[in-house]
Amino acid sequence: MVDQKIYTASTTAPVNIAVIKYWGKRDTALNLPTNSSLSVTLSQKDLRTHTTASCSASFESDTLHLNGELQNISGPRQTACFRELRSLRAALEAADPSLPKLSTYKLHIVSENNFPTAAGLASSAAGFAALVRAIADLYELPQNPTELSRIARQGSGSACRSLFGGYVAWEQGEKIDGSDSLAVEIAPASHWPDMKAAILVVSAAKKGVSSTSGMQATVATSSLFPHRARVVVPQRMEEMIKAIKERDFETFADLTMKDSNSFHSVCLDTSPPIFYMNDVSKAAIRVVEELNRVSGRKIAAYTFDAGPNAVIYYLEKDEALVLGVLKGGLEHVPGFAVSGTAAIPEEYDASFLEPLKEGITRVILTGVGEGPISVKESLVGEDGLLLKK
Amino acid sequence: MVDQKIYTASTTAPVNIAVIKYWGKRDTALNLPTNSSLSVTLSQKDLRTHTTASCSASFESDTLHLNGELQNISGPRQTACFRELRSLRAALEAADPSLPKLSTYKLHIVSENNFPTAAGLASSAAGFAALVRAIADLYELPQNPTELSRIARQGSGSACRSLFGGYVAWEQGEKIDGSDSLAVEIAPASHWPDMKAAILVVSAAKKGVSSTSGMQATVATSSLFPHRARVVVPQRMEEMIKAIKERDFETFADLTMKDSNSFHSVCLDTSPPIFYMNDVSKAAIRVVEELNRVSGRKIAAYTFDAGPNAVIYYLEKDEALVLGVLKGGLEHVPGFAVSGTAAIPEEYDASFLEPLKEGITRVILTGVGEGPISVKESLVGEDGLLLKK
Missing domain, CATH: 3.30.70.890 (GHMP kinase, C-terminal domain)
Structure with missing residues (x-):
């Protein structure tokens, strides 16, 4: 009998505003930058994306809703994030056959911003950080935020910095495969909270x-x-x-x-x-x-x-x-x-x-504010569809 | 008996608009630039300064009128131009004692622009080019425009380029005294008149x-x-x-x-x-x-x-x-x-x-237009004062 359970994990993720700017790519597919950058993560009380990642053997296709609207996720940015996260989950499942095979299930992702998406407020950074963090939590991945930043970066360059709170550097890295182009915490919000x-x-x-x-x-x-x-x-x-x-x-x-x-x-x-x-x-x-x-x-x-x-x-x-x-x-x-x-x-x-x-x-x-926060509130209902508000 | 004659020379000089910009000085007193620049001289039909330089043993002080208004000429820029031009005249007089001692006479300069001075139309370039050209003509100096450009540059950097028509480079030069920071003609207006x-x-x-x-x-x-x-x-x-x-x-x-x-x-x-x-x-x-x-x-x-x-x-x-x-x-x-x-x-x-x-x-x-043009019309009357219009 097929497992019909719906697995979910929810997170919120912050916006970040760079003080040393990211501008220029040395690799457009991998979002590898021509210089390092540094940002301040802003408080989620005012600006945040709330995302629920869910998966189930009963789901028929990967979907993403943002603010109630179905999004096109066939682009290379979303595809790369889904592929990389599934690959990490598949490695866990291979090592422990008792784990449910979530890596083979379709994903339903639901996101909401608490601010207007198109106002030029770095919404894609919060969006991809929340997406990656929520799926990583759903898959119970052991990778730390720096390791996950490699994936979020492929969604949107500056998203890698939204996996941390406080003061965050994105080190440009040198490797062709981008494996060293990662976000690191320079100081937590508590270091300089004012x-x-x-x-x-x-x-x-x-x-x-x-x-x-x-x-x-x-x-x-x-x-x-x-x-x-x-x-x-x-x-x-x-x-x-x-x-x-x-x-x-x-x-x-x-x-x-x-x-x-x-x-x-x-x-x-x-x-x-x-x-x-x-x-x-x-x-x-x-x-x-x-x-x-x-x-x-x-x-x-x-x-x-x-x-x-x-x-x-x-x-x-x-x-x-x-x-x-x-x-x-x-x-x-x-x-x-x-x-x-x-x-x-x-x-x-x-x-x-x-x-x-x-x-x-x-x-x-x-x-200044904290990095992604795991939350209870799910945006996906028990039927696997987005909750109408 | 003192020579009471009033000597005059009149010229018009053009505006130039750079296509490779002058921005930055390596010597602020001498107006020596940090990079070479290049400009197009514009037609004097539309934009020009008309200047009469006059001198006489009867004049009591150096004066400059611009558009009918007496100007302050005690600044280092005007002083440098007057000093350099008088020095070249004095050398001529030393070599030929029959010449009148114009270098010892006070100068009355009268200038008029055919366009609003303050509209940001490079009026200082045309102004200093006309000033230098008119005094050089008054003094019958043998120096060519490139040699005179060394002097005009000290009045206003970009003025050195207005001593030529057509397409003009200002070579930054390397020497500390600025003697090689000069304007040269790249091509006359007739080379590319359209x-x-x-x-x-x-x-x-x-x-x-x-x-x-x-x-x-x-x-x-x-x-x-x-x-x-x-x-x-x-x-x-x-x-x-x-x-x-x-x-x-x-x-x-x-x-x-x-x-x-x-x-x-x-x-x-x-x-x-x-x-x-x-x-x-x-x-x-x-x-x-x-x-x-x-x-x-x-x-x-x-x-x-x-x-x-x-x-x-x-x-x-x-x-x-x-x-x-x-x-x-x-x-x-x-x-x-x-x-x-x-x-x-x-x-x-x-x-x-x-x-x-x-x-x-x-x-x-x-x-595109010509460089300074010697003209008959004098802005100084027979009494050595500016002509009222």
């Missing part, structure tokens, strides 16, 4: 160039890019790791802003040029630079991914001042519900705040 | 960082800049000179756009980042990139100096098409009076033209 992040969501008229095609165009055409990848980033990685270990926010901020600008520089140096930041993004840069100028020290750091949204890092001790300044431009923007802020310093040029009033559509106030 | 330029003047809310302070901030802080100056530009200079000699517009266009983007990349890589282009500038880039895409060849090339204005180079044979497309966004903009344009190609994405409608305040349609 790191805060304000995400300023910028309304963009049009979606820009996708990061996948954008980074390949940069690799192919930018004459400044090789210098960034080979010379600038390796040195910056070392300095950033040291800054995080020493909880040196000024250096962290300086490197974060420099690396964001360096990444957007090589985008501009691409033919045709790629622009992810717009005039509102630039206004956010000026707001932060002016804040640091009048403060006489770096108390905030902006960074921009492949889109116009600003992420501003700062420490909890400076929150009243940072949010007090931002309040001048963001007071009525959804998500900016704060109290106990400081007044804008007298010498501050508040004209820099003006473009934010019209240009920012939403604010998310969050901070 | 080069056209459309200048799109963008309204900028605020004047950005001055190029003098901006380039020094880039040299001091950008980690991509040394690679641009040492590796990228030297190779690009060679390719550009070859393209001009061979009248190869596609290569000319490709290098022009790449070098403009490279220059703005190292501005963005500066701490704090420098932005000269705004969203309207970027729209102009997209308009040109789209035109080249649908044309299947590079028929136009954009370039941006230290400001938001776009300069678009194209050949006369493509004028109907280039202006036909631009007409879709610029028809009602002052200066855009054209006839006989082609229709916008069907596959062209005309939405790229929308931001130009509000963002461009003026258009100047011009082309």
